[in-house]
Amino acid sequence: DAKTTQPNSMESNEEEPVHLPCNHSTISGTDYIHWYRQLPSQGPEYVIHGLTSNVNNRMASLAIAEDRKSSTLILHRATLRDAAVYYCIVPVGYNKLIFGAGTRLAVHP
């Protein structure tokens, strides 16, 4: 099972881009990389996922290193509503998600 490593916390200013890093050095060739976020007192919310190529959706972009040992979640313009705990996860088996500590993102006005 591929373990992920993320910084405990990061800070950003509103309207600025945010780059959230994740290391997953033991990832296998067929493992996807998922990102979820959790706002206070809510269930987690899907953000994005990818395999090899960089991925974009309306919420964020996912940049995956060529060797796939790391990835970066990019929020292009942070808003106050983006303040949350962000989890980088490599699913196990049938989409089993094991949550680590994640990165707590603070966004300042």
Added chain:
Amino acid sequence: GAVVSQHPSWVICKSGTSVKIECRSLDFQATTMFWYRQFPKQSLMLMATSNEGSKATYEQGVEKDKFLINHASLTLSTLTVTSAHPEDSSFYICSAPRGGQGNTEAFFGQGTRLTVV
């Protein structure tokens, strides 16, 4: 988009009673669902995998007789906390992947805050 609905959002029960939490996938079928619990200021801890039509698979250290899981249909899984005690007070969350092995997103319920008094 796909939605997973969890009910109730919060519940207060007396010590020794049982509480049932429902998790429904509203617009897709989920042969597999997952149950988590989360204590304050901690991350989610996976409790068990709920399998439609068969027994749930529990993570190490989770008491299967205390946390009963039933996945009776492709859209409904239930978690029953039996003989609840104050230490069972927690935030319980379910999730359902829309399908596939790692290549589709998972959707989460809004969580159930259980308080045992």
